[in-house]
Amino acid sequence: MASNDAAAQVKNGTGFRAWLNQRLPVDKFVSEQLLEYYAPKNFNIWYFFGSLALLVLVMQLVSGIFLTMFYKVGDTTAFDSVEFIMREVHFGWLIRYLHAIGASAFFVVVYLHMYRAMMYGSYKAPRELLWLFGMFIYLALMAEAFMGYVLPWGNMSYWAATVIINLFSTIPVIGPGLVEWIRGDYGVADATLNRFFSLHVVAIPLVLLLLVALHLVALRQVGSNNPDGIEIKENKGSDGKPVDGIPFHPYYTVKDIVGVGFFLTLFAVVVFFVPTFGNLFLEEANFEPANPLSTPDPIAPSWYFTPYYAILRAVPNQRVGALLLLIAVLAFFFLPWLDRSPVKSIRYRGWWFKLFLAEFTVSFLALMYLGLKPATGGYVIAARVFSIGYFAFFGGMYWYSKWDRVKPVPQRVRFHD
């Protein structure tokens, strides 16, 4: 009897902790997810961006919740209420900047996070589902950012909403009706703003939280990839632990904190010293209220959408352009099956992949730049060239991933003390 109690006590701890753990598996969770979860020891700088994405998500939720306390949705009140926040709510300006710059920071982090997966083959089996959840998060994030941008009801908000919603009119048969249904009015109006507010504040954050949870569970299930693309679980020591693995806690909790520090420092520099960031994070045109009779000139979406915008404008046909935009985004979903390389990491791949990834990177960045420029003259020609470059990465992958002469993948990861 006594020894049973003692054993139970050892298992559950004493006092409150015991009471809690009998009812909620707190210690078990911490133990299994942090102490007994072994991650590869050779993570490099590219592996910070997952935890940073989580940090930015939390920051956006907190700043967003507080903005919603003061923001007044409605076509006659929204713009004024944002200025109320900026001028008359104590520290309102700071909360607003945190949220607006946080949105851009989210995309910087997420793009780098995705790029890591492309370099090291983190989307390949058995991580296809992990990648797909990530892609759905990316889609939800784009929707969230788009709708959030409409809420201040500035002139760019209004026209971005008008142009992007009009894209849906290219869908055959149902297009025009669908556009009116999305808007809830003959043009982008109060009805549109109100429903975007609800989706942005409630619906999509819930979807995002669910997707992030699924993303993390999927990660935990298969374990993390690493820069060498080696499956560490295939090489276990006598203690049953991967020889190239280290417990997530304390090593990666401690390392991620440093990453957070660096990131927050850079983030603070932007928020406090250059919040508009050269017209990229807060556009000049949006400091004017929405005006259905005056389109901003020049007009461009936020920088994180401009690569796709450039692709859309590269083609002189509206329907084809919209279709290409859709394919450009969806192409990422197929990577796990387009990539037939026997190795995961770029470190052991041949020249084909390196060349294509390099040209994709250049194309993506070039398209991002071109999307911010007017669609005239040389810019259009360049956009066409780089669009081809963009699609070539995906389109050719089914073949060049097989052609590549790969290097032998070592047994142990490359790690320097």
Next chain:
Amino acid sequence: MADQDAVDLDRRKFLTVATGATAAVGAAFAATPFVASWSLSERAHAFGAPITVDLSKLELGMMLTYVWRKQPIYIFRRTPETVAKLAAHDSQLKDPKSTESDQPTYAVNEMRARRADVAVLIATCTHLGCLPKQRFESGDVELGADWPGGFRCPCHGSRFDLAGRVFNGSPASVNLRVPPYSFQNDNTLIIGLDDATTQGAA
């Protein structure tokens, strides 16, 4: 080997505590703007600015109700006789000398006002906050023959005299509050300003 571990553990503990403490300080600083954002905005302060009341049309028996800082304010005239009779029912009051209630220093007197003839009271029953109804007529079927005139709260029956002092037997225990106010001239009252003569008009 053990020696090195021991040294390492100490340093590790020190650095962990240092990082944790810095993070805690940072978190406290980070929380400050969010907590502060709930305090009154400039707009709330602006709406709480003093308001000007014109008394030239205020007759005896009339009562004006103004709103200042989201509170209803009663303003009405009193005759010298009424004021003189205020002391008569001191024994029926819970706090005849206004020692427990909330009013500016210039309202700590018999009539609880700067001037005997003009009463300024915050019309919020000190029990649970309803708006007391005026019962200026002395002697009243409901309130009794010796009712000197004043207010009766419809929610739970608290009664106040014409200086806002609470009667015994009322659920309320404290006299009606008096807001800060001052006279810019004989017929102009500024609610919210203690001294209207030195500062500019609201």
Next chain:
Amino acid sequence: MTKSILLALSLVSAPLLLVAAEPAAPSAAEAVSWQDLHAGNEVANLSSLQRGARDFTNYCLGCHSMKYLRWSRMCTDLSIPSAECAANLIPADAKPADYMLTNLRGEDAVAWFGKEPPDLSLIARSRSVDYLYRLFKTFYVDPSRPTRTNNLALDGLAMPAVLSALEGVKVAVYRNVDDVVDGKPTVRKVFDHFTSVAPGQLNAEQYDAFVRDTVNFLDYAGEPAQVDRRNMGVWVVLFLLVFTAIAWLMKKEYWKEVH
């Protein structure tokens, strides 16, 4: 009534401007193309902002509002005592807590100028201070227009040259430039320089300072919290650098045992 008060105020303050105007940097404005002019204002300079507030009240409030800025807030930020604020800046029919609104009615403005003068609370953010600086410096005589003036920074603008009493009146001088259009050689007229045809109350340096102060005020009005923002930012970034350094040392310590 308000108009005559404003007129009186401007007549009174104009000579004050002559005394109070700071000498501007040696002006190379003639040599620099007008598109390259920069405002060069400092939002942290309180006395410049105070002059700008006075300038705005005297010369702009007649037509333009600042609907997001309160008189009391503006005077507090600019360290103008409330008595002086009320006596010299706040219009007679406004309370200190009111927003800075013009008395010009929209319908009248449309009838007289063709459009409503825009609110200026955010003009420095939606157009940039440099653009505003150039706007005030490039009015010139143009008899073909209803206002008899035009502007290089905003061609065809409906606003009259309200500052010409201070700046003086100038005309634009053009030069001929050879060009090729559709394969045929043509001659284009290109702006070369301004020539003053009537002096104003201020000389070039004084007017330059006047414009800078006014634009500075517009810059402040666009984001009143900006000086606080930058000051706070210094401390925040320093703190974060210290935190990152300590966290990094901690990381290095823990990772010593990973091989």
